[in-house]
Amino acid sequence: MVKRRVHVAAAAIISNDGREVLLARRPSNVDHGGLWEFPGGKLAPYETGLEGLKRELHEELGVEIQRAQPLIRIHHEYPDKHILLDVWQVHEFTGEPFGREGQAVRWVPMKELVNYPFPAANLPILRAVMLPTEYLITGEEQDEARFDACLARALTEDSVRLVQLRAKGLDEAAYLARAERALALCREHGARLLLNADPELLDRVDADGIHLTSERLGALERRPITEDKWLSASTHDCQQLTQAARIGCDFVTLSPLRTTPSHPEVAPMGWHDFQQMVERAAMPVFALGGMTRFDANHARAVGAQGIASIRDFWK
Numbered sequence: 001m002v003k004r005r006v007h008v009a010a011a012a013i014i015s016n017d018g019r020e021v022l023l024a025r026r027p028s029n030v031d032h033g034g035l036w037e038f039p040g041g042k043l044a045p046y047e048t049g050l051e052g053l054k055r056e057l058h059e060e061l062g063v064e065i066q067r068a069q070p071l072i073r074i075h076h077e078y079p080d081k082h083i084l085l086d087v088w089q090v091h092e093f094t095g096e097p098f099g100r101e102g103q104a105v106r107w108v109p110m111k112e113l114v115n116y117p118f119p120a121a122n123l124p125i126l127r128a129v130m131l132p133t134e135y136l137i138t139g140e141e142q143d144e145a146r147f148d149a150c151l152a153r154a155l156t157e158d159s160v161r162l163v164q165l166r167a168k169g170l171d172e173a174a175y176l177a178r179a180e181r182a183l184a185l186c187r188e189h190g191a192r193l194l195l196n197a198d199p200e201l202l203d204r205v206d207a208d209g210i211h212l213t214s215e216r217l218g219a220l221e222r223r224p225i226t227e228d229k230w231l232s233a234s235t236h237d238c239q240q241l242t243q244a245a246r247i248g249c250d251f252v253t254l255s256p257l258r259t260t261p262s263h264p265e266v267a268p269m270g271w272h273d274f275q276q277m278v279e280r281a282a283m284p285v286f287a288l289g290g291m292t293r294f295d296a297n298h299a300r301a302v303g304a305q306g307i308a309s310i311r312d313f314w315k
């Protein structure tokens with residue numbers, strides 16, 4: 001049997017305070033009936049993703065989209081069809097959403113999303129909805145007071161909400177001490193902290209997750225930490241992206257997009273190759289390598305979650 005290919009546009013409509021997302025429940029008599037979903041539906045043959053999304057949200061919820069941005073694209077294989085889920089983050093809309101087709105519609109707090117039953121293709125969407133567009137990687141810093149000042153500045157002035165503690169120069173004791181202080185600072189600002197370290201360190205510091213170097217990623221057979229923590233990894237090619245998916249990473253960085261002073265010897269992949277790899281990644285991808293916040297919109301436009309950077313945030 002030749003499987004149908006179905007292109008679906010769906011919306012992550014996030015409340016103004018960023019705390020809730022709008023879900024709809026699929027009627028019990030259709031495909032994946034009774035499960036929750038991001039509102040949307042199949043594109044007509046003549047429609048672009050955004051055109052289809054506008055039509056579907058009008059039909060299903062009675063709202064008009066004013067401003068939307070790509071969030072993530074997922075290719076998923078169901079037993080009877082290939083599906084491309086083209087998910088948009090809706091920033092502005094008019095009208096009061098309600099279930100025009102009789103379906104239940106509900107604003108759901110981000111923290112409760114994990115308790116809702118979704119179709120199998122949706123896991124990467126949940127991750128993308130919960131992640132910010134910027135991922136700060138801490139700079140190599142000798143002085144602890146300066147480290148604290150740089151991190152505090154990025155959390156307050158740049159409103160960074162996702163931090164990777166990278167400190168290759170520190171021994172374990174010094175790393176743990178820095179991690180405790182970084183965690184306290186991150187908690188104060190509602191930011192998440194991932195340790196770029198041996199996954200076992202999570203038993204000693206109650207951080208939000210682990211970031212794997214590509215070397216650690218390559219050595220793992222399975223996910224090294226529980227599902228309630230975040231797992232990210234550094235990747236540089238398709239093979240590493242596949243490995244990240246295999247062990248159940250929640251998201252990755254993909255680099256180097258541009259040449260950087262820190263890795264002058266590595267050839268940059270550029271936007272075109274980056275986009276091709278992101279399209280197949282099936283999880284949120286942060287562009288890394290010479291990126292600044294001014295690249296975030298472009299990164300989104302080619303399918304990435306956003307940008308990761310040391311230099312743009314570490315001042």
Ligand SMILES: Nc1nc2c([nH]c(=O)n2[C@@H]2O[C@H](COP(=O)(O)OP(=O)(O)OP(=O)(O)O)[C@@H](O)[C@H]2O)c(=O)[nH]1
Pocket residue numbers: 008009010030031032036037038039040041042043056083085119120121122
């Ligand atoms: N809208 C939406 N569809 C999803 C999600 N996840 C997911 O696997 N799908 C699948 O994508 C397809 C979307 O089709 P749909 O039933 O919404 O299409 P539609 O609104 O055009 O309905 P219609 O074909 O009955 O007119 C379904 O097979 C559905 O199960 C999701 O989060 N939102």
Ligand SMILES: [Mg+2]
Pocket residue numbers: 039040041042060
């Ligand atoms: Mg629909």
